[in-house]
Amino acid sequence: MSEQRPSRGGTSNAVPALGRREFTRWFWRQLTSMRTALFLLLLLAIAAIPGSLVPQRGVDARAVEAYFIENPTSAPILDKLGFFSVYSSPWFSAVYLLLMVSLVGCILPRSFVYFRAARARPPKAPRNFSRLPASATFETDRSPAEVVEAARSALGRARVDVVDRDDVTEVSAEKGFLREAGNLVFHVSIVVVLVGVAVGTLFGYRGSVIVTDEGGQFANSLTQYDEFTSGSLFTNDDLPPFAFTLEQMTARFQPFGSPQAGAPREFRAQGTYTAEPGQAPRPFDITVNHPLSIGSSAVYLVGQGYAPVIKVTDSKGNTVWDDAVPFLPADPTYTSNGVLKVPDAEPDQLGFQGFFLPTAAEQNGISISIHPAAANPLLSFNVWHGDLGLDDGVPQSVFTLDKSKMTQYKDGSKNLRISLSPGQTADLPDGGTIEFVKVAQFARFQISSSPLVKVPLFGIIAGLFGLMASLTIKPRRTWIRARQGGSRTVVDVAVLDRVPRDDLPADLDDFLERLKDALGHTEEKQA
Amino acid sequence: MTLAQYEQFSNYAVASATGVLALAFVAYVLQWSLARNVAPERELVLSDGETAPSTTDDPVQRSNMAGGIGFSLTQLAAVVLLVGVVARGLSAQRVPWGNMYEFGCAATLSALIAYVVLVRVWDIDWVGPIITGFGTVVLGASALVFVPAGPLVPALHSYWLVIHVLGAMIAGAAFLVGAAASVLYLVKAKAERTTAEEDRVGFLWRIPASAKIDQLAYRVHAFAFPIWTFAALIAGPIWAQYAWGRYWGWDPKEVWAFITWVVYAGYLHARATAGWKGKAAAILALVGFATFVFNFVGVNLFVGGLHSYAK
Numbered sequence: 113m114s115e116q117r118p119s120r121g122g123t124s125n126a127v128p129a130l131g132r133r134e135f136t137r138w139f140w141r142q143l144t145s146m147r148t149a150l151f152l153l154l155l156l157a158i159a160a161i162p163g164s165l166v167p168q169r170g171v172d173a174r175a176v177e178a179y180f181i182e183n184p185t186s187a188p189i190l191d192k193l194g195f196f197s198v199y200s201s202p203w204f205s206a207v208y209l210l211l212m213v214s215l216v217g218c219i220l221p222r223s224f225v226y227f228r229a230a231r232a233r234p235p236k237a238p239r240n241f242s243r244l245p246a247s248a249t250f251e252t253d254r255s256p257a258e259v260v261e262a263a264r265s266a267l268g269r270a271r272v273d274v275v276d277r278d279d280v281t282e283v284s285a286e287k288g289f290l291r292e293a294g295n296l297v298f299h300v301s302i303v304v305v306l307v308g309v310a311v312g313t314l315f316g317y318r319g320s321v322i323v324t325d326e327g328g329q330f331a332n333s334l335t336q337y338d339e340f341t342s343g344s345l346f347t348n349d350d351l352p353p354f355a356f357t358l359e360q361m362t363a364r365f366q367p368f369g370s371p372q373a374g375a376p377r378e379f380r381a382q383g384t385y386t387a388e389p390g391q392a393p394r395p396f397d398i399t400v401n402h403p404l405s406i407g408s409s410a411v412y413l414v415g416q417g418y419a420p421v422i423k424v425t426d427s428k429g430n431t432v433w434d435d436a437v438p439f440l441p442a443d444p445t446y447t448s449n450g451v452l453k454v455p456d457a458e459p460d461q462l463g464f465q466g467f468f469l470p471t472a473a474e475q476n477g478i479s480i481s482i483h484p485a486a487a488n489p490l491l492s493f494n495v496w497h498g499d500l501g502l503d504d505g506v507p508q509s510v511f512t513l514d515k516s517k518m519t520q521y522k523d524g525s526k527n528l529r530i531s532l533s534p535g536q537t538a539d540l541p542d543g544g545t546i547e548f549v550k551v552a553q554f555a556r557f558q559i560s561s562s563p564l565v566k567v568p569l570f571g572i573i574a575g576l577f578g579l580m581a582s583l584t585i586k587p588r589r590t591w592i593r594a595r596q597g598g599s600r601t602v603v604d605v606a607v608l609d610r611v612p613r614d615d616l617p618a619d620l621d622d623f624l625e626r627l628k629d630a631l632g633h634t635e636e637k638q639a
Numbered sequence: 640m641t642l643a644q645y646e647q648f649s650n651y652a653v654a655s656a657t658g659v660l661a662l663a664f665v666a667y668v669l670q671w672s673l674a675r676n677v678a679p680e681r682e683l684v685l686s687d688g689e690t691a692p693s694t695t696d697d698p699v700q701r702s703n704m705a706g707g708i709g710f711s712l713t714q715l716a717a718v719v720l721l722v723g724v725v726a727r728g729l730s731a732q733r734v735p736w737g738n739m740y741e742f743g744c745a746a747t748l749s750a751l752i753a754y755v756v757l758v759r760v761w762d763i764d765w766v767g768p769i770i771t772g773f774g775t776v777v778l779g780a781s782a783l784v785f786v787p788a789g790p791l792v793p794a795l796h797s798y799w800l801v802i803h804v805l806g807a808m809i810a811g812a813a814f815l816v817g818a819a820a821s822v823l824y825l826v827k828a829k830a831e832r833t834t835a836e837e838d839r840v841g842f843l844w845r846i847p848a849s850a851k852i853d854q855l856a857y858r859v860h861a862f863a864f865p866i867w868t869f870a871a872l873i874a875g876p877i878w879a880q881y882a883w884g885r886y887w888g889w890d891p892k893e894v895w896a897f898i899t900w901v902v903y904a905g906y907l908h909a910r911a912t913a914g915w916k917g918k919a920a921a922i923l924a925l926v927g928f929a930t931f932v933f934n935f936v937g938v939n940l941f942v943g944g945l946h947s948y949a950k
């Protein structure tokens with residue numbers, strides 16, 4: 113823009129001593145100048161960096177907690193600065209809002225200019241061609257009228273005006289209007305994308321939930337989610353009432369001893385679902401990259417792991433727990449950590465904390481997992497008894513054990529450790545038993561809905577085409593002046609690009625060649 | 640051949656390509672250093688045919704020969720690497736860019752192809768030293784993260800892998816050529832400002848004028864930017880929508896793809912802004928390329944995130 117309207121991009125940055133109106137106008141002009149756009153673009157890039165280096169709440173809340181534990185001094189400061197939610201922080205929003213305003217302020221006036229220009233005729237030929245960036249002169253024995261005809265064919269699909277004056281004929285031509293159109297489309301599409309994204313975020317929701325297989329169930333309501341976030345215009349009644357049952361979670365890994373042993377090969381969750389209550393259940397088969405779509409919501413398989421089925425009896429012989437317990441994998445061999453809380457045990461509540469190894473092996477006297485498939489499962493626990501603290505009203509994570517009011521069982525001087533293979537049972541110190549019944553699995557699903565996803569998609573695709581037009585089309589003006597000079601015709605040609613380019617002289621040569629070709633063509637026809 | 644033999648064969652091919660490419664780099668460096676004291680006029684004299692080159696001692700001729708060898712070796716390296724990458728795909732029975740090692744090889748291959756094609760179209764053999772040097776480093780670094788061929792992790796089971804990564808590699812190849820041209824632009828533009836007419840000797844004065852280099856850099860970037868837009872901001876989000884249930888989630892890799900995009904958009908704007916043309920634009924192009932490289936090296940190794948091929 114600065115090339116065409118130097119007064120804009122090139123205005124001095126000094127604040128003039130002006131009244132409020134002038135100041136507003138000055139400010140607006142600064143904001144919508146190309147230089148400001150450039151500056152804001154770079155600022156946006158810089159502002160985006162911290163969010164990629166520090167964990168983000170919206171992306172991985174657990175990583176943020178871990179960061180706080182590892183960096184107790186710096187984390188609270190970073191938190192104040194909004195570093196853990198950069199992309200919704202005031203400063204990041206400020207930059208992109210300014211960019212948006214700048215963009216709109218840029219697009220609007222340019223669109224008016226464009227629509228006026230689109231109906232305008234090509235500008236009249238300047239008097240002095242040699243002042244233009246590229247010009248040439250040659251002579252021919254064809255008449256000026258024939259030159260005009262040749263010019264029309266050489267110019268192709270340009271808009272052409274011809275002016276006849278006494279002995280001089282002038283051709284003015286302009287082409288490449290679509291370049292500016294493309295540019296406008298591209299910039300408008302950025303606005304469309306951002307608006308579409310904003311709408312999708314405001315009305316969308318996203319949550320995740322862990323469901324164990326062999327019959328674990330989920331019904332789409334807020335209380336069922338382990339994690340849930342939603343846009344500010346979303347209301348809980350908007351949750352579609354679907355439900356599903358997970359029958360089987362399949363995880364396959366590259367077999368032991370083969371190349372890339374242990375690398376995951378297939379994750380598949382199968383079961384049945386109902387879109388509305390009362391419907392007949394229909395089967396589903398979710399794999400990574402192939403979610404289950406239910407209306408505008410979709411269910412994604414984003415993680416899985418082992419959920420040993422454990423049975424606990426208390427000292428009175430009552431079965432106080434008989435269910436699968438998800439253990440979160442901590443490394444690629446699926447060494448997994450988990451907690452089992454048994455509040456119904458009597459006389460004391462019981463808490464188990466330990467790990468699960470899918471393929472256990474002894475190494476230097478320690479049990480580790482050597483492969484993620486469940487070939488030799490081992491479950492190992494320390495045990496506490498006392499008060500689990502579940503009645504304090506403070507919500508607890510199912511993966512942590514609050515030991516503040518509990519006592520750990522001892523085995524002599526050492527802490528008691530119970531290790532079980534599937535089918536094995538161990539006795540608990542105060543009576544009661546724990547049995548590792550079998551290995552089940554869990555799936556972690558993400559359930560989300562982002563309404564209007566197609567808006568940003570089509571926006572950016574339109575933008576891409578606009579971009580390509582604006583980058584490849586040359587907006588070019590060509591003037592040809594044919595003058596009778598004795599028996600011959602003197603032809604002056606000049607070209608001007610509305611966007612400065614260095615290949616203009618070469619293009620002029622090409623054009624002259626085409627023009628002379630066209631002239632030669634008529635020459636031949638007439639000869 | 641069995642799958643294991645294909646893999647073995649691929650490893651040999653990639654190793655050989657690395658060696659050949661390193662030799663090509665040496666030849667290009669020789670081309671520059673042999674022309675160290677040559678004035679640009681000599682070439683004019685030669686091309687006019689007035690003084691035919693007489694002895695092989697002639698530094699111009701030796702420099703040209705080194706350059707020719709460099710280009711031939713680069714082509715050879717491209718062919719051998721192509722064989723290596725194809726064999727890798729055959730041994731794993733899928734597209735050969737499913738992990739960092741494979742991506743490094745395939746991306747280098749696309750950069751070499753882009754270079755060889757552009758040399759034929761636009762005579763840009765003078766960026767050869769940078770392309771071959773960079774390619775050698777990338778291939779060498781890829782060897783450090785070698786993994787045996789195997790099937791894909793489930794997250795990559797998607798035809799978007801083909802589209803998204805191919806687009807990123809083509810854009811990256813063009814970005815590399817653009818960055819190389821921008822470096823030479825900066826060097827040449829500075830030399831044009833500071834070097835007296837009589838001191839203008841050496842290979843730098845045998846490559847096009849800075850304005851021409853700048854023009855070329857722009858064309859390459861104008862080609863790369865829409866492809867990058869498609870790969871990173873269209874294909875990537877579509878895939879993310881299928882894989883993770885959101886098309887954009889500020890995952891570190893997404894953030895850096897976005898940063899790269901914004902910086903290159905800045906470059907295109909800079910080219911149209913009076914005070915920002917030339918040097919500042921060239922620097923922006925280099926910053927853009929640096930963010931691109933960081934996305935594939937820094938983010939994979941230090942930051943992590945959802946993009947599982949990085950592991």
Ligand code: HEM
Pocket residue numbers: 113143144145146148149153211212214215216217218219295299302579582583611901904907908911
């Ligand atoms: C959101 C970020 C933006 C992106 C990604 C972007 C991208 C682009 C691209 C790629 C071009 C090159 C087209 C060409 O060379 O003709 C361009 C041109 C242009 N942009 Fe932007 N832009 C952005 C924001 C803005 C803003 C905020 C303004 C307003 C101040 C603006 C004003 C312009 C103008 C006036 C041109 C035309 C330059 C010319 O005539 O060559 N852009 N933009």
